[in-house]
Amino acid sequence: MAIEMKVPSVGESVTEVTIAAWVKQDGDYVEMDEVICELESDKATFELPAEAAGVLRIIASEGDTLEIGAPICKIEKGEAGLASAPEAPKEEAPAAPAESAAPASGTGETVKVTIPTVGESITEVTVSSWAKQTGDTVEMDEIICELESDKATFELPSPAAGVITTMVEEGAVVPVGDLVATIAAGASAPAAAPASKTDSPSSSPATSGSSDSYASGHPSPSAAKILAEKGIDASAVKGTGVDGRITKEDAQNAQKSAPKESKPAAAETAAPAPAVKGSRDSRREKMTSLRKTIAKRLVSVKNETAMLTTFNEVDMKPIMDLRKEYKDKFKEVHGVGLGFMSFFTKACAIALQEFPNVNAFIDGEEIVYNDYVDVSIAVSAPRGLVVPVIRNAEGLSFNEIESEVVRLATKARDNKLTIPEMTGGTFTITNGGIFGSMLSTPIINAPQSAILGMHNIVQRPVAINGQVEIRPIMYVALSYDHRTIDGKDSVSFLVRVKQLLEDPMRMLLMV
Amino acid sequence: MDFDVIIIGSGPGGYVAAIRAAQLGKKVAIIEKYNVLGGTCLNVGCIPSKALLDSSEHFHNAKHHFAEHGIKINAPKADLKTMIGRKNEVVEKMNAGVEFLMKKNKITVYNGFGSFVDKNTVKIAKTDGGEETISGTNVIIATGSKPLILPFMNFDGERIITSTEALNLKEIPKHLIVIGAGVIGAELGSVYGRLGSKVTFVEFASSMIPTMDGTMGKELQKSLKKTIDAEFNFDTKVTKIESNGKEVTVTAENKKGEEVTFNGDYCLVSIGRRPYTDKLNLEAAGVNVDDRGRVAVDDHTLETNVKGIYAIGDVVRGAMLAHKAEEEGVLVAETIAGQKPHIHYNLIPGVVYTWPEVASVGATEEELKASGRAYKNGKFIFKALGRATASGDTDGLVKVLADKETDEILGMHIIGARAADMIAEGVTAMEFRASAEDLGRISHAHPTYMEAVKEAALAATDNRSIHS
Incomplete structure (x- = not known):
């Protein structure tokens, strides 16, 4: 007997995953829970364990993008007569949440809508808004509500078509797995019922266009031509005609994710424009959900905080001298290079403990002060900016900070960071200097209250004891939320960081 | 350029x-x-x-x-x-x-x-x-x-003719032999048959208009037999056509392999183009x-x-x-x-301008059978139609073939007065992938020939034609 494995649900906002690599090959014998392939979403990378022991039959190949629930492989149980394989008990999808176990059936039963698992560290979410109200008719996969975790906002699709009854109010905090709504699936039109009854079931008061007729998605002759010319497949268009047929208007309104049609005739009548050399093409791509989340959060920070930036300059000579002297020894002893990050992280950790309101954040009417320092490090990953967290930086030694930085940066580059590794953080350090930035005003990583911006190190003439000297100088910037941090504290904080960096011995002596 | x-x-x-x-x-x-x-x-x-x-x-x-x-x-x-x-x-x-x-x-x-x-x-x-x-x-x-002509047919444009010459004859043939009972042969044969010629069809296949739905050929033959002096020779292979300037002799081999001859004053060769x-x-x-x-x-x-x-x-x-x-x-x-x-x-209608006309679109019943598709067949005869009776054009029927499961119309075949005009509804319906019931639920003016389409669609839907 073979069981079919499907792409498990990995998070509410994740609708599709890409097969990064097959760890096992077609025909291989796999044990239950053995990792058979690696999946990638826009958020993270996941490993897919075998649901049973048996011979693997691959359905989707590497590089394929699959929707959640799509078949990915089969496992032929008891194949190959391997007695060592303990009879795998049953089709136990480890990662499959309740959602996938409740398919739309349209037979009048009630489908429960629960909060699916988002990530290991997330135990509850906030229902930020309902897109549908009690009594509304919803289609399968239609978005019924928006959920928020501290990491991102997710949309919850309906697991069935029918009439919805919401169970919690907007703003409610709901634990993962809890019921938020029910859907009376029977209220939807019976899909594609063959018309063989003596009395025709004169169209039930169901939603129009929800019926899954054989003609759904069939374009009218003019619609077909328009779609062909736009290069849009009819299957990508939602028909609004009878039984979901695609009307001319549907085709006219259909938009490709790619560029709009080139405008051919426009140039003919227009006055000869000055000749432009080179391509004038532009292209459109769908925003990834990660990008959308970043965009939304950055804008909300700018809108919801009183953010401003203070600057200072740091003479890097002492640190560079120190590094020059101990670099090799450090590497020899700790197995990790001595970079600038450990100095900055350490200096910030010390300064943060001295200026607790820079390490605090606002929660409603209250200010939360953190006695620990979790430093988020902004890392440029292939898919966009991510911010893994160095925990309890105040207690870490230089080599522990450096190892942690290397570990997190490597995972970020390989898209292997887990959600818990990116969650939390009380302060952020971002280094635009590695790309050559001289000066910038970073945006706070909400809900934190401040962020330190590092920049490039440039040889500059400075006055030292009345003499002009050439020193390696880095400008540093601190963006902070003026709501909680007064100018005195923010400026003093940055001066303190400067002081610690220009005289690293202070960090040892804590002075 | x-x-x-x-x-x-x-x-x-x-x-x-x-x-x-x-x-x-x-x-x-x-x-x-x-x-x-x-x-x-x-x-x-x-x-x-x-x-x-x-x-x-x-x-x-x-x-x-x-x-x-x-x-x-x-x-x-x-x-x-x-x-x-x-x-x-x-x-x-x-x-x-x-x-x-x-x-x-x-x-x-x-x-x-x-x-x-x-x-x-x-x-x-x-x-x-x-x-x-x-x-x-x-x-x-x-x-x-x-027009296609084979060498042994001895085309002369006078007595042994193609459709082109048949449209410009100087006299009504007494006995027109039509080689090929397809669309063109049926059309021109019926023209001269109505003007009084005896018409003998010699056809290699086993029915008239053999590429169309079988019911159409059968019905057309029935109707022609009733209205003109027609004789049908199917499964017959012409081997020679000769003219002496006044009379034409067609030599052929019938189903049993026997040689048969037909004599007439004109021979129309309509075996294709x-x-x-x-x-x-x-x-x-x-x-x-x-x-x-x-x-x-x-x-x-x-x-x-x-x-x-x-x-x-x-x-x-x-x-x-x-x-x-x-x-x-x-x-x-x-x-x-x-x-x-x-x-x-698949949705280009085929039309034969005989009287009664024949028109069809989509799959024939023979094609559906051959492909193993489960289908429903709804027929409505003109005799049961008010308008046809009033006009006196009661020969003909509409046949609607629909998918057994989905009720989608797969083919429509019409023989009868105005069939060539009526088929347009079938073409339109099929372009939009309408079901038989869809047509049955659309109002058709009364009394018209088009009601036969609605009735046949109702018959196909659930055998619930109103007027039969």
Whole structure:
């Protein structure tokens, strides 16, 4: 007997995953829970364990993008007569949440809508808004509500078509797995019922266009031509005609994710424009959900905080001298290079403990002060900016900070960071200097209250004891939320960081 | 280049392509070897045969049906000369109409024989003498077809004739032998049958109009037997046709392998048509033809193997029908203009202009059986139809074939008065993939022939026709 494995649900906002690599090959014998392939979403990378022991039959190949629930492989149980394989008990999808176990059936039963698992560290979410109200008719996969975790906002699709009854109010905090709504699936039109009854079931008061007729998605002759010319497949268009047929208007309104049609005739009548050399093409791509989340959060920070930036300059000579002297020894002893990050992280950790309101954040009417320092490090990953967290930086030694930085940066580059590794953080350090930035005003990583911006190190003439000297100088910037941090504290904080960096011995002596 | 588009042949494919291309802003030339535009359809095909068919139908009605309607007249006489004259006037009117359309759309018309010099150059041997060479970015081959004649048939254009000559006979044949009981044979056979000729059909296949749904052939034969003096010889293979100038003798082999002979004063050979590419000099352009002499084209764009050269209508694969050629003409013109049109070949209706007319679209019952598709069959006969009874045209039926599960209409077949007009509803319904019940739920005016379509659709839906 073979069981079919499907792409498990990995998070509410994740609708599709890409097969990064097959760890096992077609025909291989796999044990239950053995990792058979690696999946990638826009958020993270996941490993897919075998649901049973048996011979693997691959359905989707590497590089394929699959929707959640799509078949990915089969496992032929008891194949190959391997007695060592303990009879795998049953089709136990480890990662499959309740959602996938409740398919739309349209037979009048009630489908429960629960909060699916988002990530290991997330135990509850906030229902930020309902897109549908009690009594509304919803289609399968239609978005019924928006959920928020501290990491991102997710949309919850309906697991069935029918009439919805919401169970919690907007703003409610709901634990993962809890019921938020029910859907009376029977209220939807019976899909594609063959018309063989003596009395025709004169169209039930169901939603129009929800019926899954054989003609759904069939374009009218003019619609077909328009779609062909736009290069849009009819299957990508939602028909609004009878039984979901695609009307001319549907085709006219259909938009490709790619560029709009080139405008051919426009140039003919227009006055000869000055000749432009080179391509004038532009292209459109769908925003990834990660990008959308970043965009939304950055804008909300700018809108919801009183953010401003203070600057200072740091003479890097002492640190560079120190590094020059101990670099090799450090590497020899700790197995990790001595970079600038450990100095900055350490200096910030010390300064943060001295200026607790820079390490605090606002929660409603209250200010939360953190006695620990979790430093988020902004890392440029292939898919966009991510911010893994160095925990309890105040207690870490230089080599522990450096190892942690290397570990997190490597995972970020390989898209292997887990959600818990990116969650939390009380302060952020971002280094635009590695790309050559001289000066910038970073945006706070909400809900934190401040962020330190590092920049490039440039040889500059400075006055030292009345003499002009050439020193390696880095400008540093601190963006902070003026709501909680007064100018005195923010400026003093940055001066303190400067002081610690220009005289690293202070960090040892804590002075 | 002199032109954006050069079209060789001004039949319904060619002239429609010319107009559509002109509408899309192209500079268009059309070349016609005859002095009149319109091609086979307009000059020696659809239009003249319909003119004669209707004349013969009027005569037949006057002779056989006026009395029952309460119209008393002396025995009418068929005046073939006047009928042919009227037909010629009809054709001339249509010729002028096409000419007007060319002018209106600023299309340059060349009267002469066009042939390829190379892929962009066409030489015109002008009808009024002289020669001209024109060049075009695109060339559309729309040269159509000619009646097919085999050597042993001894075609002479006098007694042994094709459809072309049959439209210009000087007398009504006493006994017309029709070789081939397909669309053309059935149409012209029924014209002369109605004018009083005895008509003997000799057909290689085992029914009339053998490519259409089996019910249609059977019903047509029944109806013809009732109304004209017709004799049918199926499964019969013609081996020789000879004429002595007054009489024609057809020698054939019947089903049992016995030699049979038929004697008549005229023999119409209507065994099909062949694509016409004679002297077109396709080689000069490098255009390929297929094993049946048809210009080979891409199924979607109708472009030949040579870029910029297209072919449409009877000269390419598919049914030899004027409306199919028209659709293809539009398709090519739009394709040249960068658009992406598409033709559902399955939904091009087939029509036979006999009386009663036959028309069909989609799959035949035979095809559905062969493909193993589960289907439902709904029929409605004209006898049960108010309008047909009132008019006295009670021969005929509508047959709707629908998918057993989804109720989607898969085919519609009509025989009876106005069938050719009625089939349009089937085509429209099928373009939108309507179900039989959809048609059954759409209001049809009463009393009309169209109600038969609704009733047949109801019959197909759930065997719930109201009036049968």
